[in-house]
Amino acid sequence: MIKEMSTLFKLRRNEEGELLSDHIDELLDERDDDILLRSEYIYEYGNRMIELKLSTIAISMLTTGLEIKKLTGNYDDILKVKNSLGEAYINAGEYHDANKLYEEIIQAEKKRAHDIFAFLPERQREMYWKSKEPLMKNIFKLNQEG
Secondary structure (H helix, E strand, O other): OOOHHHHHHHHOOHHHHHHHHHHHHHHHHHHOOOHHHHHHHHHHHHHHHHHHOOHHHHHHHHHHHHHHHHHHHHHHHHHHHHHHHHHHHHHHHHHHHHHHHHHHHHHHHHHHHHHHHHHOHHHHHHHHHHHHHHHHHHHHHHHHHH
16 A cells, blocks of 8 residues: 555646545554554655645644654654644644744754753764754744744
């Protein structure tokens, strides 16, 4: 089912993409696939839905992906999904939900930076800030639109 959906998502146009949302439950109900692999597919599909401007589907998929990542992922994986979910909220005009999510992210990032920054060499500090660029772009986008 996952490989079939991957092919379908790559081939579909905007107006056809919504038809595939009916398959989300099937994707999540498959018990024979590895849960980590499913969460990566859900994340990728969610991002594809953002690109196609299908924000409602993206929010649904990324919310599910986030719940799986909270159980199985590390901090950076969870942050990556949260950032995409925040972008989907912004695109859908759901600024309250986006604000709430980014406030949560900022608090976690402040704590993490405080805990690790003193021990990082300058080069790694630069790499750390560079890795936060996509997150910062979405926060600025939220401030401009919301």
